[in-house]
Amino acid sequence: MTAKPFATETCREANPAGQRHKENSPPCAAVFFAVLCALFVSVVNPVFAKEAAPLAADPLTEKRLMAISAELRCLVCQNQTIADSNADLANDFRREIRTMINQGRSDQEILDFMVARYGDFVRYRPPMKGTTILLWLGPGLLLVLGLTVLVRYLRRRNDAISDSKLSPEEQRQIDALLTPSQDSQGNKPQ
Amino acid sequence: MNKFLWPLVGFAALVVLLAVGLNLNPRDVPSPLVGKPAATFSLPVLGADRKFGPEDMQGKVWLLNVWASWCVSCRAEHPILVEFSKKIDVPVIGLNYKEVRGDGEIDMSKTDGETEAKLARERAAKWLKQHGNPYQLSVLDLDGRVGIDYGVYGVPETYIIDKAGIIRMKHTGPVTPDILSTKILPLVAELNK
Numbered sequence: 456m457t458a459k460p461f462a463t464e465t466c467r468e469a470n471p472a473g474q475r476h477k478e479n480s481p482p483c484a485a486v487f488f489a490v491l492c493a494l495f496v497s498v499v500n501p502v503f504a505k506e507a508a509p510l511a512a513d514p515l516t517e518k519r520l521m522a523i524s525a526e527l528r529c530l531v532c533q534n535q536t537i538a539d540s541n542a543d544l545a546n547d548f549r550r551e552i553r554t555m556i557n558q559g560r561s562d563q564e565i566l567d568f569m570v571a572r573y574g575d576f577v578r579y580r581p582p583m584k585g586t587t588i589l590l591w592l593g594p595g596l597l598l599v600l601g602l603t604v605l606v607r608y609l610r611r612r613n614d615a616i617s618d619s620k621l622s623p624e625e626q627r628q629i630d631a632l633l634t635p636s637q638d639s640q641g642n643k644p645q
Numbered sequence: 646m647n648k649f650l651w652p653l654v655g656f657a658a659l660v661v662l663l664a665v666g667l668n669l670n671p672r673d674v675p676s677p678l679v680g681k682p683a684a685t686f687s688l689p690v691l692g693a694d695r696k697f698g699p700e701d702m703q704g705k706v707w708l709l710n711v712w713a714s715w716c717v718s719c720r721a722e723h724p725i726l727v728e729f730s731k732k733i734d735v736p737v738i739g740l741n742y743k744e745v746r747g748d749g750e751i752d753m754s755k756t757d758g759e760t761e762a763k764l765a766r767e768r769a770a771k772w773l774k775q776h777g778n779p780y781q782l783s784v785l786d787l788d789g790r791v792g793i794d795y796g797v798y799g800v801p802e803t804y805i806i807d808k809a810g811i812i813r814m815k816h817t818g819p820v821t822p823d824i825l826s827t828k829i830l831p832l833v834a835e836l837n838k
Contacts, residue, residue, distance in 0.1 A: 530798035533671060543747060544798055547789050572796040574677040 516556050523552055523565055528577050536579065676796050676815040683709070683806045684794035688784035689762075691741060691769050697784050699810055706836045708737040708829075709804040710780070710820075711792065714772035715748035716800045722819035723776050729825065730779035735833055739783030741769050742792050742800050761787055805829065807836045 524537035524545075531542040537549060548569070555565045566578065575581040583591050621629070678684075687698045699709075710726060712719045730737055744765035746753050756764070765785050773783070786792055795804065796815070805814040814832055816824060 530674060543743075543749075544789075547793060551790075551793060571677060572793060573798065574675060574796075576674045 516553060519556055519562070520549060520552055523556075523562055524549055526566065526579055527569055528579055530573060530577065672799060672817060674798075674817070676812075678796050678812050679815055681812060683804070683810050683812050684791070686784075686786075686791045686794065688740075688786055688791060691739075691766060691773075691783040691785055693782070697738070697782060699806065702736065702738070702806065703810060704808050705736060706808055706833055707806055708735060708833075709740055709795070709806060710737055711740045711742045711795070711797050711800050711802040712783075713742050713744050713747050713800055714768050715744075715750075716742075718819045719801045720776065722801055722821075723779070725820055725822060725825060726779040727777040733830070733833075735837075736781040737779050739780035740791065740795070740797075741765070741783050741785050742797060743787065743789045744769050744785065745787065747789070747800075758787075803829070805832055805836070 521538055525539075527537040527548065529535045529537050529540035529542055529545045529548070531544045532540050535542075535545075537545045537552075551568075552565055555568065560568075569577050575587060581587045581590065683699045685699055687696045689695075690697050712723075726737060729735075745751055745756065745761045745768070751764075753761075762785070765787055769783065769785065773780075789797070795802075799817050801819055803816045803820055804812050807813050813836060814828065816828070820829065
């Protein structure tokens, strides 16, 4: 209970208006709170700052690591890249990739290393070959198929429209309807 | 007739496509290692002061089973492996995968290498005592490095390795009696001919 006298004293110094209130006044409480907050921040902040500083040992390595791991799929969370995933396996992969970068291996060698162990599935952009040809060309084929069907349908509909000719009777009806002077009820158009 | 039939055919095709797609297991990623030589390693043996490598099994058909005491599915498959090891004369080697650091409960920043190794041995031995030991021996892969060489991504995993040291099959996830009788046993029998 040492905080209370300390706080009341601070209040009095910082906010003389507070003295007018006999009991614990709202401004006094607010200042007390503000001081407490300030104290808390000033004491605790450096600790936070220390924790939130994951400085990379070598920025260039980290940059390459990010680029490579963005190409690789995490097999635990299959819709995340190694760069995005926080799964244990992704951590291990990043550690392996970092080690290989430090050993001076090329990006291609590192990708090959992963593919040799986990298959083409580990890559977000798998190579084009027999088993992946449908994956690469499928969307294009579907687009061409869709367009062909659409064009054929539109052509056929167009032909159907232009083929139908008006009979003289129909033509007369249209002319009557389109004549601006009077409509069928004999009312003047607006 | 044709006009109404085509959308129906299209719809049926779509249903079949989606039904097949939904019944595939996305976890079942085909391993490129099947048909390739099993990666070599030299890891400490659990409960002994020596090392083991796949070369030690040359000339034998054997199973490599990846396990850990923190792995829930391993507990599910364990009785099946214990039963298997009692009935069938095929050596099963355990690859204990990241026994300590795989367990999310343990703060690794406070654990050094020596403590980790000691803790791993204790935990693994205790688990095997509790649940039975189907393994001829188990090796400790503390950091999961050997696991990566074998393409491990979901414990438990089981590999069948032939007499020449070639991986013949990989199964991801717990071994079920069904998989044992329809896939593993026939393949082992064939390889042992």
